[in-house]
Amino acid sequence: MQKGTGRGRGWSGAQQYPEPLTAEETAAWFTGRLPHGWFTGAPEVTVDREEILVVGTLPELTEEFTDAAARAAAHSGRISRHREQTREERIEIARQAEHRFGRKVAWGATLGETTELFTTLSVPVMTRLRQPERIVLDTLVAAGVARSRSEALAWAVRLVGQHAEGWLGELREAMTRVEDLKNQGPIPD
Numbered sequence: 001m002q003k004g005t006g007r008g009r010g011w012s013g014a015q016q017y018p019e020p021l022t023a024e025e026t027a028a029w030f031t032g033r034l035p036h037g038w039f040t041g042a043p044e045v046t047v048d049r050e051e052i053l054v055v056g057t058l059p060e061l062t063e064e065f066t067d068a069a070a071r072a073a074a075h076s077g078r079i080s081r082h083r084e085q086t087r088e089e090r091i092e093i094a095r096q097a098e099h100r101f102g103r104k105v106a107w108g109a110t111l112g113e114t115t116e117l118f119t120t121l122s123v124p125v126m127t128r129l130r131q132p133e134r135i136v137l138d139t140l141v142a143a144g145v146a147r148s149r150s151e152a153l154a155w156a157v158r159l160v161g162q163h164a165e166g167w168l169g170e171l172r173e174a175m176t177r178v179e180d181l182k183n184q185g186p187i188p189d
Contacts (some may be wrong), residue, residue: 054109
């Protein structure tokens with residue numbers, strides 16, 4: 001089976017997840033597949049083991065608004081209209097991408113300061129925590145920051161992601177470089 005073709009690309013009996021995709025490969029496929037005029041440029045494509053998220057920027061509105069709340073409402077309304085107008089075609093593109101890449105596809109749109117995501121996955125993640133970590137989660141629940149330990153853990157992960165984005169970006173770049181070097185190496189018999 002050739003790379004990039006066929007059902008379940010990257011799956012093997014010994015693996016639980018499909019092989020890693022490069023964001024560049026996936027973004028290039030979506031850029032080539034999306035209809036002209038949907039977004040002002042190439043969409044931002046994010047890939048993990050379960051999902052591909054495609055978020056594009058919509059053209060800015062030309063109307064004047066009395067305040068930031070009115071502008072935000074107009075942006076949200078325009079994103080909603082884009083979602084409805086592109087639904088059938090997005091479903092078809094997602095079906096093709098899911099077949100090609102072995103992952104679910106979620107969509108989103110950005111307009112100004114407003115970003116909305118459409119039907120993204122929420123994937124359970126199992127972990128074992130010792131008492132000090134459980135106490136942190138329980139404190140967040142007791143303080144009303146979260147309704148459950150699960151929600152508290154998701155909140156903590158989002159917070160770390162926001163404050164460590166630079167470091168996480170460098171780590172991702174280093175991982176990509178390691179993968180590139182592995183691919184350039186000799187092929188074992």
